[in-house]
Every structure is written in structure tokens, then in C-alpha cells.
Amino acid sequence: DVKVTQSSRYLVKRTGEKVFLECVQDMDHENMFWYRQDPGLGLRLIYFSYDVKMKEKGDIPEGYSVSREKKERFSLILESASTNQTSMYLCASSPLDLRIQHFGDGTRLSIL
Amino acid sequence: AQTVTQSQPEMSVQEAETVTLSCTYDTSESDYYLFWYKQPPSRQMILVIRQEAYKQQNATENRFSVNFQKAAKSFSLKISDSQLGDAAMYFCAYRGGDMRFGAGTRLTVKP
Numbered sequence: 737d738v739k740v741t742q743s744s745r746y747l748v749k750r751t752g753e754k755v756f757l758e759c760v761q762d763m764d765h766e767n768m769f770w771y772r773q774d775p776g777l778g779l780r781l782i783y784f785s786y787d788v789k790m791k792e793k794g795d796i797p798e799g800y801s802v803s804r805e806k807k808e809r810f811s812l813i814l815e816s817a818s819t820n821q822t823s824m825y826l827c828a829s830s831p832l833d834l835r836i837q838h839f840g841d842g843t844r845l846s847i848l
Numbered sequence: 849a850q851t852v853t854q855s856q857p858e859m860s861v862q863e864a865e866t867v868t869l870s871c872t873y874d875t876s877e878s879d880y881y882l883f884w885y886k887q888p889p890s891r892q893m894i895l896v897i898r899q900e901a902y903k904q905q906n907a908t909e910n911r912f913s914v915n916f917q918k919a920a921k922s923f924s925l926k927i928s929d930s931q932l933g934d935a936a937m938y939f940c941a942y943r944g945g946d947m948r949f950g951a952g953t954r955l956t957v958k959p
Contacts, residue, residue, distance in 0.1 A: 769947070776857070778939060779949035794946075826893065834881075834943055839893035 739763070742827050742840040750848055755814040757843055759827030766832045768810035770794075770802065773824040773842070785810055817847045852942050854950035861930045862958050868915075869925045869953050871940030880944035882916065882923045887952075888936040896938070899923065932957050 743758035761768065767786050771779040771794075781794030783802040791802050799821060803811040810829075814821055824844050828837040851874045861867035873882070884896040899907045899916050906914050911931075915924045927934055935957045940950040 771949075776951055778852075778854075778951040779941075781947055784947075828893070834947075836883075836895060836898065837893075837947070839885075841892050 740827055740829050740838050740840040742825075742843050744843050745841060746844050746846075748846045748848060749814075749817050751817060751819060753814075753817045755817050755845070755847075757812040757814075757825055757827075757845070759810045759812070759829075759840055760808050761810075761829040761838070762808065763829060763831075763838065764807065765829040765838075766807075767830045767834060768804065769828040769830075769837065770800075770810065770812045771826045771828065772796070773826055779826065782812065819847050821845065822847045852940055852948045852950040854938075854940055854953050856953045857951070858954045858956070860956045860958060861927070861934075863932060864929055866926060866928045867930055867955065869927075869938050869940075869955070871923045871925070871950055873921050873923065873940075873942050873948075875921065875942065875944055877944040880942060882914075883941040883943065884912070884914070884923075884925045885939045885941060885949075886934075886936045887939065888933075893939070897925065927955075930957050932959060 739762045741760045749755050769784040770782045773779050785791045785804040801813045826842045827840040830837045853872045880901045882899045886894045886896050897909045897912050911928045913926045937952045939952050942948045
């Protein structure tokens with residue numbers, strides 16, 4: 737069965753900290769995505785990756801970076817966390833044709 | 849840029865009845881996919897139904913069906929025989945050159 741695993745379900749960090757959110761998929765998918773979800777705004781794409789070491793900016797990349805050293809793992813990095821980055825973060829993966837995306841359970845991140 | 853609009857922030861339906869969730873989108877592309885996702889309180893995003901733009905026939909999955917009007921750029925979801933387990937946030941999504949989601953509709957099912 738399809739599995740996208742996010743390392744934490746809840747996370748609390750302080751302003752200015754460097755934060756790592758990890759995502760692993762076991763489906764050998766080429767594409768992986770990071771979204772944030774905020775009430776009334778739906779899902780907004782932060783970054784996506786279509787291959788190892790490849791990345792593309794989404795709608796709201798500012799304040800974030802990503803890393804894809806291995807095909808199965810896609811990390812989201814908050815370089816210096818700020819309170820406006822408090823949100824729900826969702827990771828997803830999809831095969832090459834992008835017909836479907838499989839989502840992880842989400843990480844609720846609070847920046848204090 | 850493509851936009852996806854869900855004009856109903858909240859909807860309510862009586863158990864066993866039918867409800868329709870609206871979605872419109874804006875695009876200049878001719879080839880794309882449309883999706884409806886369900887997000888229950890567990891937070892996992894679950895694919896409900898998918899429609900390829902080149903197909904004229906409306907997609908159907910058991911109690912879920914869509915009304916796809918390509919010229920009008922409309923993609924509504926109909927849930928028949930609503931069940932308590934259908935209560936969730938529903939997101940309409942577009943996948944063409946990029947991936948876009950609507951803001952979501954919260955569906956409440958009354959027993």
C-alpha cells in the first residue's frame with residue numbers, strides 16, 4: 737500500500753531556530769511536494785522536486801529551502817523560523833505523470 | 849496563473865440526502881486534470897475522484913460523481929446518499945503546468 741511518512745505530527749519551535757521537516761515515500765515516485773495549509777487559503781505549494789537533487793519553487797518559497805539527496809526523501813527547511821510560519825505542513829508524492837498525489841498525515845508546526 | 853475557486857466555505861447536508869460542492873477554475877491550458885480531495889479530521893488527504901480534461905464523460909466513484917463543464921470551467925462534486933463519514937473538508941484541485949488547490953469547503957453531515 738502507498739505510504740508517505742512525515743517525521744513529526746506536532747512540532748513546537750522557537751523564533752530564529754532552524755527547523756527540519758522530513759518526508760519519506762516508499763513508492764519510488766519521481767515527484768515530491770511540500771505544501772502548507774492555512775484556514776481559508778487551502779493548500780499552497782512551497783517547493784517541489786521532480787528528481788534527486790532537483791527542485792523548483794512553488795507559490796510561497798520565501799523563508800524555506802528544500803533538500804532531496806535521495807529519491808525517497810524530501811526535506812523542508814525553515815532557515816530561521818518566524819511566527820508567520822506557524823501552519824500545517826503537508827508532504828506529497830506522485831509518479832512521473834503527476835496524475836495522482838499521495839499525501840502524508842501532515843505536521844502541525846508552531847513557532848513561538 | 850491558474851486559480852481554483854470554491855465559493856462555499858461551508859455546506860451542510862442531512863444524512864442520506866444529496867449535496868453538491870462547487871468548484872470553478874481559470875486556465876488557458878487545454879490538457880489538465882481535476883481532482884476532489886477529502887480531508888477528514890485525521891488530516892490525511894484522500895483522493896475522492898479524478899477527471900481528465902480530455903474526457904467528456906463525467907467521472908463516477910460509487911456515491912461520488914462530478915459535473916465537469918469544460919467550457920464553463922466548472923467541476924462540481926455530487927455526493928449521493930450522504931453518510932456521517934463523509935463529513936470533512938473537501939478540496940478541489942487542478943493539475944496542469946502546476947498544481948493548484950481551492951480554499952476548501954467544510955461539509956457537515958447531520959444525522
